[in-house]
Amino acid sequence: xxxxxxxxxxxxxxxxxxxxxxxxxxxxxxxxxxxxxxxxxxxxxxxxxxxxxxxxxxxxxxxxxxxxxxxxxxxxxxxxxxxxxxxxxxxxxxxxxxxxxxxxxxxxxxxxxxxxxxxxxxxxxxxxxxxxxxxxxxxx
Numbered sequence: 381x382x383x384x385x386x387x388x389x390x391x392x393x394x395x396x397x398x399x400x401x402x403x404x405x406x407x408x409x410x411x412x413x414x415x416x417x418x419x420x421x422x423x424x425x426x427x428x429x430x431x432x433x434x435x436x437x438x439x440x441x442x443x444x445x446x447x448x449x450x451x452x453x454x455x456x457x458x459x460x461x462x463x464x465x466x467x468x469x470x471x472x473x474x475x476x477x478x479x480x481x482x483x484x485x486x487x488x489x490x491x492x493x494x495x496x497x498x499x500x501x502x503x504x505x506x507x508x509x510x511x512x513x514x515x516x517x518x519x520x
Contacts, residue, residue, distance in 0.1 A: 433466050433481050433484060433485075433495060434466070435465060435466055435467040435477065436465050436466070436467065436497075436498045437465065437466050437495050437496070437497065437498070438463040438464065438465055438495070438496050438497070438498055439456075439460050439463065439464055439465070439466060439469065439484060439493050439494070439495055440460055440462075440463045440493060440494050440496070441456075441457045441458075441460035441461055441492060441493050442491070442492055442493065442494065443457070443492055444457065445457040445458065445492075446492075450483075452473065452475070452483055453483055453486065453487060455473055456469060456473070456480075456483055456484065456487060456493070457487070457492060457493070459472055459473075460493055463496075465498070466480055466481065466484065469484075
């Protein structure tokens with residue numbers, strides 16, 4: 381017995397013709413709309429020192445975005461009202477990690493944000509805490 385055939389929810393679209401190179405006097409066809417700015421336009425000139433940031437470094441903003449801030453920097457400052465990691469900021473803004481580190485370096489030098497290492501829990505709990513829990517359970 382053969383299994384029933386699955387039906388597609390949406391019929392296949394007809395294949396699009398291959399794009400033709402523009403001829404003289406014609407404008408090139410427009411492709412899918414993407415971010416019109418290249419990443420080097422967002423980050424500014426290369427060669428500046430970058431802060432030592434990794435993916436789990438927490439960023440906290442101190443103030444609202446100044447009027448001179450770029451749109452990306454303003455978005456970073458608005459997102460960082462609560463501590464967020466650099467990886468989360470990169471995902472929320474849909475920007476590569478390297479671009480976010482350059483933007484954060486500029487904000488760190490302007491003292492608009494603070495970078496701090498994440499809180500790392502101890503592998504072993506404190507002995508006095510474990511004894512207090514044990515005594516509390518024995519009293520029950």
